[in-house]
Amino acid sequence: MIIGAGPAGLLLGQLLHEAGIENVIVERQSAQYVLGRVRAGVLERTTVGLLERAQVAARLHSEGHVHDGIGLAFDGVLHRLDLRALTGHGVTVYGQTEVTRDLMNARTAAGCVSVYEAAHVSVHDFDGDRPFVRYTHAGQEHELHGDFIAGCDGFHGVSRASVPSAAIRTFERVFPLGWLGVLAHVPPCHPELVYASHERGFALCSQRTPTLSRYYIQVPAGAQLSQWPDTAFWDELRRRLPTDVADAVITGPAAEKSVTPLRSFVAEPMRFGRLLLAGDAAHIVPPTGAKGLNLAASDVCYLAAAVREYCCEGSSAALDAYSSRCLERVWGAVRFSCWLSALLHRFPDTTPFDRRLQSAELDHVVRSRAASTALAESYVGLPLEI
Numbered sequence: 148m149i150i151g152a153g154p155a156g157l158l159l160g161q162l163l164h165e166a167g168i169e170n171v172i173v174e175r176q177s178a179q180y181v182l183g184r185v186r187a188g189v190l191e192r193t194t195v196g197l198l199e200r201a202q203v204a205a206r207l208h209s210e211g212h213v214h215d216g217i218g219l220a221f222d223g224v225l226h227r228l229d230l231r232a233l234t235g236h237g238v239t240v241y242g243q244t245e246v247t248r249d250l251m252n253a254r255t256a257a258g259c260v261s262v263y264e265a266a267h268v269s270v271h272d273f274d275g276d277r278p279f280v281r282y283t284h285a286g287q288e289h290e291l292h293g294d295f296i297a298g299c300d301g302f303h304g305v306s307r308a309s310v311p312s313a314a315i316r317t318f319e320r321v322f323p324l325g326w327l328g329v330l331a332h333v334p335p336c337h338p339e340l341v342y343a344s345h346e347r348g349f350a351l352c353s354q355r356t357p358t359l360s361r362y363y364i365q366v367p368a369g370a371q372l373s374q375w376p377d378t379a380f381w382d383e384l385r386r387r388l389p390t391d392v393a394d395a396v397i398t399g400p401a402a403e404k405s406v407t408p409l410r411s412f413v414a415e416p417m418r419f420g421r422l423l424l425a426g427d428a429a430h431i432v433p434p435t436g437a438k439g440l441n442l443a444a445s446d447v448c449y450l451a452a453a454v455r456e457y458c459c460e461g462s463s464a465a466l467d468a469y470s471s472r473c474l475e476r477v478w479g480a481v482r483f484s485c486w487l488s489a490l491l492h493r494f495p496d497t498t499p500f501d502r503r504l505q506s507a508e509l510d511h512v513v514r515s516r517a518a519s520t521a522l523a524e525s526y527v528g529l530p531l532e533i
């Protein structure tokens with residue numbers, strides 16, 4: 148039983164299906180609503196590998212774009228980090244909406260059961276041998292029984308919230324700022340992603356396709372969309388970029404616009420008897436490191452392997468190791484995402500001394516091959532040990 152049809156739930160469902168293990172997904176929203184959420188867009192090679200294993204990578208390979216480098220802009224100058232030269236690997240730019248669409252289509256083709264628009268979803272008896280999920284659909288109450296419940300229902304889901312507080316420990320840092328994101332049907336301003344650190348705040352030039360761009364600017368915590376008409380957004384974005392990059396920005400009406408708070412959150416452990424948390428249900432990272440979706444994928448890789456081992460070989464060893472294996476990778480991603488966020492943003496309490504330190508560190512990152520390699524290694528992602 149899988150709660151949530153985000154990337155974690157859908158990929159888990161597909162990996163289990165490939166292993167011959169029956170599963171049902173229960174999702175609160177409609178499929179259209181889930182597909183409409185514009186979020187991540189940078190896939191590590193390990194995530195691409197998992198999507199290949201799940202037999203859903205054909206369109207990713209034909210429409211996704213492999214990027215061998217990223218731009219780092221500060222003091223009005225754009226520097227290039229050659230990810231491939233530094234690590235032997237690049238990243239793939241392919242939108243989360245497209246990953247979700249591919250997984251949904253594969254699930255439908257495989258005949259796996261998904262219940263969308265399920266209300267009042269609740270999880271029960273996961274500390275015993277017979278866990279079950281209760282939900283209402285089209286006015287009727289239903290109960291699902293199975294071996295395990297996978298809580299893939301995101302940060303605000305019901306799974307983590309159902310764990311007794313004495314059994315769980317949480318760690319959180321809320322950054323006093325957010326990202327205002329705009330998706331627009333315009334060509335990207337640069338062939339690769341550009342991360343910009345500027346006196347006025349951070350900016351990111353990202354992209355989805357040669358005709359679809361995703362841009363972000365740092366805004367104060369609590370910023371409202373009504374404060375940011377499209378023209379104000381484009382003007383502010385350009386101010387934070389080196390002149391040649393700013394001049395290449397082509398503007399257009401926002402197809403989507405949203406504010407995301409910056410937060411880091413980890414729940415420990417990630418397993419509670421027969422309830423196992425995965426993805427944003429267990430952890431959130433600031434989007435600066437592009438790790439959220441990739442962590443969701445690595446969690447469900449471990450989870451699918453553990454369930455397969457239990458069902459096919461009768462061993463609980465991988466289930467017992469699930470939490471610690473995931474959390475090792477999670478804290479690595481939290482470290483990188485918090486470090487990169489601190490390096491690139493302006494905080495309300497940033498002092499002139501802090502700004503000089505940021506400049507010195509940015510300089511070090513682009514001048515020192517060792518420092519560039521450390522950033523690049525974390526950005527392209529570490530291999531998954533299964």
Ligand SMILES: Cc1cc2nc3c(=O)[nH]c(=O)nc-3n(C[C@H](O)[C@H](O)[C@H](O)COP(=O)(O)OP(=O)(O)OC[C@H]3O[C@@H](n4cnc5c(N)ncnc54)[C@H](O)[C@@H]3O)c2cc1C
Binds near residue numbers: 436
């Ligand atoms: C606005 C935004 C921008 C982001 N940008 C980036 C980015 O640029 N790069 C990056 O790497 N990551 C980014 N992320 C993070 C990334 O999108 C997430 O890490 C990823 O979506 C995690 O997938 P998930 O399946 O764990 O959770 P989700 O995608 O949140 O999916 C959880 C699913 O569970 C469902 N659900 C919730 N409650 C219930 C319930 N009670 N019952 C049933 N179903 C329920 C939800 O409707 C949802 O479909 C962003 C996140 C947000 C919110």
